[in-house]
Amino acid sequence: MISLADLQRRIDCGELSPDGAIAQSREAIGAHEKAVGAFVCRDDKARAATAGPLRGIAVGIKDIMDTADFPTEMGSPIYKGWRPRGDAAVVMMLKQAGATIFGKTTTTAFAANDPTPTLNPHNHGHTPGGSSSGSAAAVGAGMIPLALGTQTGGSVIRPASFCGVAAIKPSYRLLPTVGVKCFSWTLDTVGLFAAGVEDLARGLSAMTNRPGLLLPAAVKAPRIGLVTQEFAGAPEAAGAEALRLAAAAAERAGASVRALAMPDIVAEAWRIHPDVQDFEAHQAFAWEYRENYDAMPPLLRGRLDESKDTTPAAYDEAVKVAGRARHALSGVFDDVDVLLTLSAPGAAPKGLGSTGDPRYNRLWTLMGVPCVNVPAFVADGGLPVGVQVIARFGADAQALAVARFVEEALKK
Amino acid sequence: MISLADLQRRIDCGELSPDGAIAQSREAIGAHEKAVGAFVCRDDKARAATAGPLRGIAVGIKDIMDTADFPTEMGSPIYKGWRPRGDAAVVMMLKQAGATIFGKTTTTAFAANDPTPTLNPHNHGHTPGGSSSGSAAAVGAGMIPLALGTQTGGSVIRPASFCGVAAIKPSYRLLPTVGVKCFSWTLDTVGLFAAGVEDLARGLSAMTNRPGLLLPAAVKAPRIGLVTQEFAGAPEAAGAEALRLAAAAAERAGASVRALAMPDIVAEAWRIHPDVQDFEAHQAFAWEYRENYDAMPPLLRGRLDESKDTTPAAYDEAVKVAGRARHALSGVFDDVDVLLTLSAPGAAPKGLGSTGDPRYNRLWTLMGVPCVNVPAFVADGGLPVGVQVIARFGADAQALAVARFVEEALKK
Numbered sequence: 001m002i003s004l005a006d007l008q009r010r011i012d013c014g015e016l017s018p019d020g021a022i023a024q025s026r027e028a029i030g031a032h033e034k035a036v037g038a039f040v041c042r043d044d045k046a047r048a049a050t051a052g053p054l055r056g057i058a059v060g061i062k063d064i065m066d067t068a069d070f071p072t073e074m075g076s077p078i079y080k081g082w083r084p085r086g087d088a089a090v091v092m093m094l095k096q097a098g099a100t101i102f103g104k105t106t107t108t109a110f111a112a113n114d115p116t117p118t119l120n121p122h123n124h125g126h127t128p129g130g131s132s133s134g135s136a137a138a139v140g141a142g143m144i145p146l147a148l149g150t151q152t153g154g155s156v157i158r159p160a161s162f163c164g165v166a167a168i169k170p171s172y173r174l175l176p177t178v179g180v181k182c183f184s185w186t187l188d189t190v191g192l193f194a195a196g197v198e199d200l201a202r203g204l205s206a207m208t209n210r211p212g213l214l215l216p217a218a219v220k221a222p223r224i225g226l227v228t229q230e231f232a233g234a235p236e237a238a239g240a241e242a243l244r245l246a247a248a249a250a251e252r253a254g255a256s257v258r259a260l261a262m263p264d265i266v267a268e269a270w271r272i273h274p275d276v277q278d279f280e281a282h283q284a285f286a287w288e289y290r291e292n293y294d295a296m297p298p299l300l301r302g303r304l305d306e307s308k309d310t311t312p313a314a315y316d317e318a319v320k321v322a323g324r325a326r327h328a329l330s331g332v333f334d335d336v337d338v339l340l341t342l343s344a345p346g347a348a349p350k351g352l353g354s355t356g357d358p359r360y361n362r363l364w365t366l367m368g369v370p371c372v373n374v375p376a377f378v379a380d381g382g383l384p385v386g387v388q389v390i391a392r393f394g395a396d397a398q399a400l401a402v403a404r405f406v407e408e409a410l411k412k
Numbered sequence: 413m414i415s416l417a418d419l420q421r422r423i424d425c426g427e428l429s430p431d432g433a434i435a436q437s438r439e440a441i442g443a444h445e446k447a448v449g450a451f452v453c454r455d456d457k458a459r460a461a462t463a464g465p466l467r468g469i470a471v472g473i474k475d476i477m478d479t480a481d482f483p484t485e486m487g488s489p490i491y492k493g494w495r496p497r498g499d500a501a502v503v504m505m506l507k508q509a510g511a512t513i514f515g516k517t518t519t520t521a522f523a524a525n526d527p528t529p530t531l532n533p534h535n536h537g538h539t540p541g542g543s544s545s546g547s548a549a550a551v552g553a554g555m556i557p558l559a560l561g562t563q564t565g566g567s568v569i570r571p572a573s574f575c576g577v578a579a580i581k582p583s584y585r586l587l588p589t590v591g592v593k594c595f596s597w598t599l600d601t602v603g604l605f606a607a608g609v610e611d612l613a614r615g616l617s618a619m620t621n622r623p624g625l626l627l628p629a630a631v632k633a634p635r636i637g638l639v640t641q642e643f644a645g646a647p648e649a650a651g652a653e654a655l656r657l658a659a660a661a662a663e664r665a666g667a668s669v670r671a672l673a674m675p676d677i678v679a680e681a682w683r684i685h686p687d688v689q690d691f692e693a694h695q696a697f698a699w700e701y702r703e704n705y706d707a708m709p710p711l712l713r714g715r716l717d718e719s720k721d722t723t724p725a726a727y728d729e730a731v732k733v734a735g736r737a738r739h740a741l742s743g744v745f746d747d748v749d750v751l752l753t754l755s756a757p758g759a760a761p762k763g764l765g766s767t768g769d770p771r772y773n774r775l776w777t778l779m780g781v782p783c784v785n786v787p788a789f790v791a792d793g794g795l796p797v798g799v800q801v802i803a804r805f806g807a808d809a810q811a812l813a814v815a816r817f818v819e820e821a822l823k824k
Contacts, residue, residue, distance in 0.1 A: 286504035
């Protein structure tokens, strides 16, 4: 993979020109894209900016994010050839930091569950996960150092786990969703994919102009709460093994690790996530669903068909549960610095019939807390499996710092 | 003005056909639009739907809301001829309830402060207010029974006050902002304009499929907290008189009315509203501001120029103040059912140089609480002045019911 931090260091010391860094991505795309299919469209003549912390960094943008310079097709024929007038806020953040928008990456239609043709870069017989399929695969294949995705259930952390890349779903609204196709306004969160945790920290810090997000010189051994999310069912062997390895490595490196059960209201929030998501999706996709029913992606359409009788009262109740659960979860962080839990049930499923199961992700999206995927294990078939480090709402710097601690511990 | 409730009753009993109701708006537009200039574009051949609670109701949509069937120009040359692919969620809510989208109404550019050419329907020498200028003026002139606007500072309640119409800025997120041009995601709220409070309740209930928003048969005499917002400065004589009249009328009708001071943290929230708004506006308008600087509306551009050094830390601190203030305000509602306060400093300013001052509105937008404007007084020049009734977050039904109580009391 291409490390953003490495590129920055080499550019800063004059060893590499920004355009040289872009050329490296261009060549890698030439070598791998045909096999993986991570891009919807690209600007192969794209040049580097001459200033900004992200000069020389080629970025892929999930194709549900508005771009003035590329079509934005949402993975759906309903938006075939669609060209927004302006750029999404996060795209402008990248540009202002000097990044080069190299292209748009594949997305499941409207960031739901209908798979794209993108292949897992580590094993072409498997899904890269979704909905941010192309962004995860493009970074995982070593084509680009940074990509943007979004998560409403598990659309950043799950594909990152499957593709063996680091990723962050930041605290809710740390990154704006202005100009990003809406699925559920309570849940939709823009996230980043990169080679490692330091790369994520540098990317997120540059986008938001928040130096506090950069990694500290040394990370104090953290207090880790190990969470198995039994309310979401049991993991596969590979998922369980990834979590065991990460916990053991962290403990060896000096962390205190103890099993932690979630308060009942938090498990209840896991259960009602679909009520929030689907009620809002009916409003967010009202035009597509009502006026373009036949062209809707079948899995999303089926989901909307099934949930169309959800009442406002059921939604209001779900929103209240989420609020109480956020409060209870905040108390959990009085005793631990972070939670460590599964990023996905196991390795990427075989074939392209499914993008995998977001059941270990959706709770944390609803809670709005920062989640960082760290690759932890390689299962049969060369398929990566990650774990996620989760911090208190707003403590994105801490989530990144401890994720780095776990990442380093796993290398030992 | 055209009452939505009256039209519904006449259509329900067969006295008026839905198309007959639309024809009434068409004729009224023919009579008044030339003088007022409330519309950007219209479908003068629009027909009524045959079903739905809002069949026969002609609605005007503020031109920052996406419509597939009309251009959406945001009041700015930057979006000249812009045609979204789909409809905003609130537009689809209206269509699903059977309403007829009759046209797009004027908006100050990007719903900021640069005035439109729209005139106050009660006195053509004065502003109708903004930013939802056309929606307020179209209802106030008796052209249409319902219109949608948005409020980030005071863009629904203030123009409603100036134009002598009822309006509701509902609780934050009761109506989705999907497909509405974003100014500030923490603040932007879609609102409704109609002839009277019952019309608002019927419109909002039909859009959201929430029968609980309809007015009760009888409203219990409420406990009213009278709030003068001294932290926002003193009102003009006409504003003070409107508040005095409304409070006196409510008291005569049986309400308990007592002066109420806001907790210090709430006044502090009033002060930091611009920090939240402008920091988010820099991200929401990043493409327009960076790539179309010269074409930006001068007042908004100046505002962005002045606030461009606001730090993430200052924004984070402002967001925290807002959270603490929402909590403190919730405690205030333990002792009173609603707050009664100024909708604007006074009557609509003379000329079209300014859309007026949102200083009595912005706090409540940041608090996310439901606000209803009730016309209360007519100042010199035939200029209306309203007051606003404010309830606890989520208590939109109560805000409407008490607003109706005040409206009726003022008629006695």
